Amino acid sequence: MRTEVATVDFDLELVEALIASQDQLAALRALIGVPIDSLDDNTALESMLHEALELTDSQCAVFVRGDLVIAAGAGAQLVELRQLLTCGTPLARSEPHPVGLSAGSAVVASLGDGDRLGCLGFARRTDTRYSTGDLQLIEAVVAAVDKLTSLTDLHRRGVRRAAVDREHQLASILAQANLPTAPPSLSGVDVFATSIPASLAGGDFIVFEILHGVLWFAVGDVAGKGLPAAIVMTRAVSAARVAFHTYPEDDPAAALDAIGDELFGYLSGVGLFVTMAVGSYRPGSGVVHLANAGHSPLLSLSDGATRVIPPSMPPIGVVRAMRGQTQRIRLGPNDLLVLGSDGLAEQEDVHGVMYGYDRLLHRVEQWAQLTVHELGDRLMNDVEDHAGDAPASDDRTLVVLGESRVAP
Numbered sequence: 001m002r003t004e005v006a007t008v009d010f011d012l013e014l015v016e017a018l019i020a021s022q023d024q025l026a027a028l029r030a031l032i033g034v035p036i037d038s039l040d041d042n043t044a045l046e047s048m049l050h051e052a053l054e055l056t057d058s059q060c061a062v063f064v065r066g067d068l069v070i071a072a073g074a075g076a077q078l079v080e081l082r083q084l085l086t087c088g089t090p091l092a093r094s095e096p097h098p099v100g101l102s103a104g105s106a107v108v109a110s111l112g113d114g115d116r117l118g119c120l121g122f123a124r125r126t127d128t129r130y131s132t133g134d135l136q137l138i139e140a141v142v143a144a145v146d147k148l149t150s151l152t153d154l155h156r157r158g159v160r161r162a163a164v165d166r167e168h169q170l171a172s173i174l175a176q177a178n179l180p181t182a183p184p185s186l187s188g189v190d191v192f193a194t195s196i197p198a199s200l201a202g203g204d205f206i207v208f209e210i211l212h213g214v215l216w217f218a219v220g221d222v223a224g225k226g227l228p229a230a231i232v233m234t235r236a237v238s239a240a241r242v243a244f245h246t247y248p249e250d251d252p253a254a255a256l257d258a259i260g261d262e263l264f265g266y267l268s269g270v271g272l273f274v275t276m277a278v279g280s281y282r283p284g285s286g287v288v289h290l291a292n293a294g295h296s297p298l299l300s301l302s303d304g305a306t307r308v309i310p311p312s313m314p315p316i317g318v319v320r321a322m323r324g325q326t327q328r329i330r331l332g333p334n335d336l337l338v339l340g341s342d343g344l345a346e347q348e349d350v351h352g353v354m355y356g357y358d359r360l361l362h363r364v365e366q367w368a369q370l371t372v373h374e375l376g377d378r379l380m381n382d383v384e385d386h387a388g389d390a391p392a393s394d395d396r397t398l399v400v401l402g403e404s405r406v407a408p
Contacts, residue, residue: 045148046070052141056134058122059104063145065118076103077123084108085121096138098130105129107138111146120145184208186215188283190404192376195341195397203229204341204395207237209244213282216244216252219339219399220276220295223315232267236274236316239263243278252278253291253312253326260293260316267317274316277309277339281331281401288329288337288401294318297345297357300329301336301368306361336372337401338364338379343394347383350390355383372402 049061049072060073064085071078080101085108096109099121106123107130120142124130130138183191195204203222208215218240222229239262243255256278267273277298279290292298294315299306313324331337345357363382367375376398383396 042068042070042152045145045152046072048141048145048148052122052145056122056130056137056141057124059125061120061122063118063120065112065149068118075123075125077101077106077125081106081108081121081123085119091119096135096142098135107135109138109142111142112149118149184210184215186210186213186283188404189215189281190372190402191215192372192398192400194376194380195395196380196392197230197395198343198392203233204343204397205233205237206397206399207240207244209241211244211249214249215281215283215401216249216255216279217281217339217399217401218244218276218278219341219397220274221341221395221397222274223272228270228272232270232272232274235263235266236276240276240278249280249282250289251326252280252289253324256291256293256313256316257321257323260313261321263316264320273318276316279329279337283403286330286332288331290327290329290337291324292327293324295339296342297338297340297360299336299338299340299361299364301338301364302330302332303334304365304368306364308357308361331401331403333403333405334368335402336364336368336375339399339401341395341397343392343396344379344383344398347387347393347396348390349386350388355386371405372400376400 045063049063049070052058052061053073058073059075060071060078060081062072062078062082062085063070069082069086071082080103084099084101084106091108091110094110096107099106099108101123104124104126105128106121108119108121110117110119112118122130122138122141183193191208193206193208195206197204205218205220205222207218207220210216218237220233220236220240222232222236236259239259240255242262243258246258247255256276259276259278263274275293275295277290277292277295279288281288290298290309291313292309292311293313294311296308296311298309300309309327309329312327313322329337340360345355345360347355360379363379364375367378370378379400380396380398387393
């Protein structure tokens with residue numbers, strides 16, 4: 001019995017094609033596996049171009065976008081391809097397409113759009129043209145490069161945004177530094193003062209000056225929140241301090257008028273306005289002189305009853321040269337003056353229910369026998385308790401003035 005050995009004729013071209021296919025697959029894996037740990041420079045893009053050379057069997061590659069030019073490879077083809085892509089002539093087609101080079105063959109494609117518009121080209125050292133399969137591989141490379149540049153742009157925008165946010169934080173901190181860190185100390189008067197911004201910096205502000213035995217004060221609120229309001233706030237604080245030194249103690253309305261004249265043009269330019277109350281008190285006089293430009297809440301507690309102090313002029317920045325009037329507010333041994341901001345009364349709880357002006361008046365009457373500092377702490381805590389888990393609706397500012405006394 002004779003055993004025949006079967007023989008198989010291998011197709012060498014098929015084997016070579018399979019090997020080439022495996023090489024391309026490995027190169028493609030290397031291409032998409034380019035590390036992107038650092039997107040601050042062009043290292044990842046440079047690595048991707050070098051990996052693409054092997055994948056596309058190219059001698060060189062050039063990426064161009066604006067003033068950025070990244071090249072990989074070498075040879076005469078690189079010089080010619082670079083000149084072709086940096087000449088400023090837009091590509092007629094976006095998809096990869098062959099172009100002729102004097103020293104070989106090339107494929108170019110545009111990528112991105114708008115401000116991100118760029119182009120990418122590959123070239124070979126010989127006259128061997130890129131096949132349909134080569135164009136498909138290059139199309140994949142173009143897509144990968146496009147995705148990488150998009151990711152890089154997002155990263156860089158995020159870095160710039162973080163830098164801007166940091167600058168805003170520093171500016172906000174500087175703006176808040178204009179506010180007093182503690183109430184002034186003047187014999188015969190007790191003062192509670194606090195201002196808590198809803199964000200890093202806010203538009204509420206408090207100003208105090210003691211001049212010739214007189215306590216000057218201002219409480220205000222810039223429309224809006226955040227850094228823009230904080231910047232306007234610094235202007236208002238500066239204007240108030242100048243006015244305190246300029247006008248007599250019994251005429252805070254004139255001081256407030258001057259502040260309005262100083263700020264009107266600036267506020268009109270930025271489209272904001274400021275509510276502000278300016279007052280002066282000489283301990284022992286029994287009278288606070290007060291002018292109110294649309295600010296609320298202002299409360300006077302006298303003989304156990306609380307009343308709202310109405311404004312005597314519109315907010316600053318609404319009407320030019322609108323003159324206000326000075327009001328005389330009694331401040332005897334058992335009286336109080338309460339100056340807040342709308343962030344107190346308008347603070348909502350988790351159900352959207354506001355703290356309310358009526359509740360604020362009631363609480364002041366209810367706790368009238370407390371010291372100025374105890375009353376201030378009790379009011380701020382009460383608003384905080386009402387808010388619960390709800391975020392701050394607005395900046396919260398509170399000033400309480402009263403003749404010096406002790407708790408019963």
